[in-house]
Amino acid sequence: MEPSKEFDELFEEMKEVERSEEAKRNTWLALKGRIATKRKRNIFPAFISLAIVAIATFLIITYSIPSETEQSAESLSNEEIIRAVLEREYNGPDKEHLRLMNDWMKFQSERNAKNQEEYDELLESKEYKDFMNYYQTTFGEYFTENMLTKAISTVMVFKYHYYLEDTDIEMHLENVEIKQEKDHPNIYRPIIEVSLTNSQGQKIFHTLREEFIFSKSEPGKIGSYNVAKGGGSIEFREKIENFNSYVGGNEDVRTPSFRKTISFDTLCFNGKIFENENTQKNIHGCTSDRKKINSILKIFDHLPIKEATEQESRKRAEALPQMDNYQIYLTNEVDKGTTFYTITLYEDGVLMFAPGLDLGILGDITTAPHAVIYEKVKLMLDEFSDN
Template sequence: MEPSKEFDELFADMKNVERSNEARRNTWLAVKGRMEKKKRRVFPAIISLAIVAIASFLIITYLMPSEPEQTAKSLTNEEVIMAVLEREYNGPDEELERLMQEWFDLQSKTNAESQEEYDKLLDSKEYKDYMNYYYSSFSEYFTENELKQAINTVMVFKYNHFLLDNDISIHLEKVQIEQEKDHPNIYRPIIEVSLTNSKGEKIFHTLKEEFIFSKTEPGKIGRYNVLSDSDGIPLRDKIENFDAYVTTDK
């Protein structure tokens, strides 16, 4: 370590004064002791500052939420509705179709004549993969009981198979969400979608659905219903008879 300016000045003074060796030695020891004392004062201060800095960092780290907690945010009811509609009315979903076909193929190849044999089918990888896809797509938005009901009654992904069979794609165009005044947990969105065939021809369709949010599980859908289609014509009919509706629209 290089001598300090103070030490240099004191040492220069020492050399310019006629003194005995013993006096010079005593002076040197005094200066050395003074410098070491100064270092001892500085070094603990640095350690103290470091300890305070580390402690502060640990406290801040502990108090700050982790990244998932920082990014996690409860969805509003309107956002939940939009998430379901975007999943439902943008497609078709070819991965769902692949998983469904694998499950159907397994059933057709397996002669399950008893409940026990059918239960083994339900424990198969094909069935679990198929069901898990539904749950990974919608479990965040529905109560568990309603999602089971929606799957069993084909209320979710309800048009997917028909879109694929007819080589039609669907796209969510516009949504107007209406909340019932007397029952604020009930929402009836007006939904506009477009259908497009392989030639790039497009037609539009409007329908109305109903979302009833659970009172015991806030933020989750407890009931889900299709109320009506535009002009009384079901969306499925437009998918299966697309060419006829293209001609009509023209």
């Protein structure tokens, strides 16, 4: 007998796999529960996005009147668009967004849809449409339609606001340093510095890295918005949720006051940059231009600092020969051999402040890394570098 036919009867019997209706139903109910949870988390199912965006667009065109401060995205540069998105994303909580989200959640709970048809009816509700419209009016002009849909369904926008609800914490965008990819000019990778402040005025900082890719088919619109791998997103959420742990022991936190206590007229710096694993470049420079000096030093004025612990000092001493760093010396034109104050900026964003000539391993330390400030000051120092 042909092997292909020989076992057909047994194969036929193997097709009969018993499955009870009860088990089948239970699996469906469990699956439905998971899907409903995901929908709640993701705010709305992606497959109805086109219809929603169409409705939202119609409503916006019909009813919304742009305020005087609003500016059309068409006239903005890519960098301005990124800043505009980050302003909405990292200042909050956005109370209107939370109100609309809660209205929609409450509405869903009250109606308790039992099947897909009933859930689809909920999607026609005013609560759902108002909620979706808010995304459109807030971010619609900056994103391509597809990206906005994706941003909503994957909670890429307003991603931290939910966690700020029912807390006394406010989130504020402090600084943004936008880097454009040299080889791929449509790609921008900003370094974002954000602060969290509670009602008692206690404040912590956090640095995030994200990626914006502008659409080639729709210039001036963001076609992809991503959290960079290891960009600090999880840690930021952790800081929001455990704010008190991070501000604990902040009694000694203060801001640098050296500008008021020392007299100097010149700022010099030494920088060490690793060009590759084995080669390092040393750069240096001095300026007595008061305007330049002030514009650099005022960046440090409001940074929270505290006295470095022995462990922190040791860690910084070890980092000094291994990491890109800049040391700023405050001195006088006539006697550059005397240093009144030293500020050391490490590539990882940690800054140290010490009176006198210090290698940057004693004195005060910032309570959090400030990568944006490192990048910003680096550029300013490079302007008057001798080499």
